Amino acid sequence: MNKNSDCSIMLDDLFQSSTSSLLLVAVLVLLVLHVFYFRIGAQDQEKEPPGPKPFPLLGNLLQVDLKRLDRSLFDLSKEYGPVFTVYFGLKKVVVLAGYRTVKQALVNHAEEFGDREVTPIFYDFNKGNGIIFSNGETWKEMRRFALTTLRDFGMGKRISETRIIEECRYLMEEFEQYEGKAFNPRKEISYATSNIIAAIMFGKRFEYKDPDFQDMVERDHKSIILTGSASILLYNMFPWLRPFLKNWWDLMKNVEHNIKDTKSILTDLKETLNPEMCRCFIDAFLTRKLNLEESKIENSQYHDENLIYSVINLFAAGSDTTGTSLQWCLLFITKYPHIQDQVQEELSRVVGSRQVQVDDRKDLPYTDAVIHESQRLANIVPMSIPHKTSRDTIFQGYSIKEGTTVFPLLTSVLYDESEWESPRTFNPSHFLDEGGKFIRRDAFMPFSAGRRACLGESLARMELFLFFSFLLQRFRFTPPPGVTEDELDITPVVGFTLNPQPFDLCAVSRQ
Ligand code: HEM
Structure with missing residues (x-):
């Protein structure tokens, strides 16, 4: 063979x-x-999120409304799905839309979607220092320090409750001075919410009439509006436009002024620092810095830049947002008097004329639902603050490269048609069961979610509950004479946050 x-x-x-x-x-x-x-698999891995066809250089700029970007992107999500790509000029952005997708990205893929996109204007603000516009070790250490220190100084605890109630009285006195006549409550409300964060950061509250305090609060408000302006959006896409943009110059003036003010407060506190008895956030930071220096620990994040920008971040993030939300609450209950009736009936029945406390919240489901619904409909941070992917990622079958800008579209969560029974109307029943008990809703995400979620949420929620209930116990809010409830405009002024149009109301004493 x-x-x-x-x-x-x-x-x-x-x-x-x-x-x-x-x-x-x-x-x-x-x-x-x-x-x-x-x-x-390989094809899938290369499959990028779909999106409208971009034009050379301009990208999709002509297909979106820069004045109401969140709405435009929400509309595009109906055409292209919950994960899609848009180009702002040459800048590629992946938009996440709808509760399920935003939660899946920010919570289940927290690491991959948890970096901050530091746009040119964000870099100009903080030069990579502080909490909001930083990444890596700086962010990790500053966020951790801020959270523990805010808690040490009472965030979410009784000591904050006492401070907020004290501030409620100051605010009430301001409202009383108008004796039921029409006024715009925006500034007084901002002063009140700013004083809560000021007490934690600087260890003191300011008089509402103090011109420096007024300046500081007003500057932050203006900066937030300017940051969301179309010209600053353009600057982020084409940074060479900078010298020609008035809004950029105005913003930089505000940044300089904020640094100057913070340094001056810092100098006063340094002179009287007693590491054994910290009075505020700044004292706690300086003490940590001293301890590290004594132990000769190098590469510390505890330097003056991080201190100054963390203070500026917390003050800006903590005051205007909460003040704006409270303004929306008052605007909604003035526009819908039958809802105000029910809040006041509940407050009279459960609390009566005694001082309202945080513990009362569980017995005030309707009031709580109205505050939640105001935050939902007002949707004050509509696109969150931009994120960035920290590594190459496959998400819902799409490939997203490391360093891609990501917009978690909070508008599409708070108005998600598959989550809310009547997404575009003011309906406190969204947060009530059939028996009138308060129900939590997962898609209630005004503070965003995941590792970058708002770190002041518990303080903001306590403030909103106490300020709102306190004011509603004492005042009946009505439109100015000659204006009907229907005429009150709830179309927002669009900035980086969504603010109510300037509005007047009457605060008529109930007692
Ligand atoms: C009603 C009031 C507030 C709302 C609606 C709000 C909402 C938000 C949102 C949407 C973000 C972006 C989260 C993300 O990037 O995904 C954020 C971040 C942040 N908020 Fe708030 N916030 C409020 C109050 C506060 C308060 C009172 C403080 C301070 C005590 C605060 C401090 C911060 C900080 C430091 C960040 C940046 C977190 C990070 O980058 O790690 N906020 N907030």
């Missing part, structure tokens, strides 16, 4: 055995599937 015949016998043998044939077929099928799977 020659070699060939040996071989043919072997093959014959193989094919004659049915078991072996089956095995061979199975191996072949697996091989084909393997190749097929990885080809498809």
Whole structure:
């Protein structure tokens, strides 16, 4: 028998055995599937989120309304799905839309979607220092320090409650001075909410009439509006436009002024620092810095830039947002007097004329629902603050490269048609069960979610509840004479946050 015949016998043998044939077929099928799977897999991995076709240089700028970007992007999500790409000039942005997708990205893929996109204007603000517009070690250490220190100084605890109630009285006195006549409550409300964060940061509250305090609060408000302006959005896409943009110059003036003010407060506190008795956030930071210096620990994040920008961040993030939300609450209950009736009926029945406390919240489901619904409909941070992917990611079958800008579209969560029964109307029942008990809703996400979620949420929620209930116990809010409830405009002024149009109301004493 020659070699060939040996071989043919072997093959014959193989094919004659049915078991072996089956095995061979199975191996072949697996091989084909393997190749097929990885080809498809590779294609999938390269599949980027879909989106409208971009024009050269301009990208999709002509297909979106920069004055109401969140709405435009929400509309595009209906065409392109919950994960899609848009180009702002050459800048590629992946937009996440709808509760399910935003939650999946920010919570289940927290690490990948948890970096901050430091746009040119954000870099100009803080030069990579502080909490909001930083990343890496700086962010990690500053966020951790801020959270523990805010808690030490009472965030979410009774000490904050006492301070907020004290501030409620100052605010009430301001409202009383108008004796039921029409006024715009915006500034007084901002002063009140700013004083809560000021007490934690600087260890003191300011008089509402103090011109420096007024300046500081007003500057932050203006900066937030300017940051969301169309010209600053353009600057972020085409940074070379900078010298020609008045809004950029105005913003930089505000930044300089904020640094100057913070440094002056810092100097006063340094002179009287007693590490054994910290009075505020700044004292706690300076003490930590001293301790690290004494232990000769290098590469510390505890330097003056991080202190100054963290203070500026917390003050700006903590005051205007809460003040704006409270303004929306008052605007909504003035526009919908039957809802105000029910809040006041509940407050009279449950609390009466005594001082309202945080503990009362569980017995005030309707009041709580009205505050939640105001935050939902007002949607004050509509696109959150931009994120960035920290590494290459496959998300919902799409490939997203490391360093891609991501917009978690909070508008699309708070107005998600598959989550809310009547997303575009003011309906406190969204937060009530059939028996009138308060119900939490997962899609209630005005503070965003995941590792970058708002770190002042518990303080903001306490403030909103106490300020709102306190004011509603004491005042009946009505539109100015000659204006009907229907005429009160709830279309927002669009900035980085959504603010109510300037509005007047009357605060008529109930006592
Ligand atoms: C009703 C009031 C407030 C609202 C609606 C709000 C909302 C938000 C939102 C949407 C973000 C962006 C989260 C993200 O990037 O995904 C944020 C971040 C932040 N908020 Fe708030 N916020 C409020 C009050 C406060 C208060 C009272 C403080 C301070 C005590 C605060 C401090 C911060 C800080 C420091 C960040 C940046 C977090 C980070 O980058 O790690 N906020 N907030």
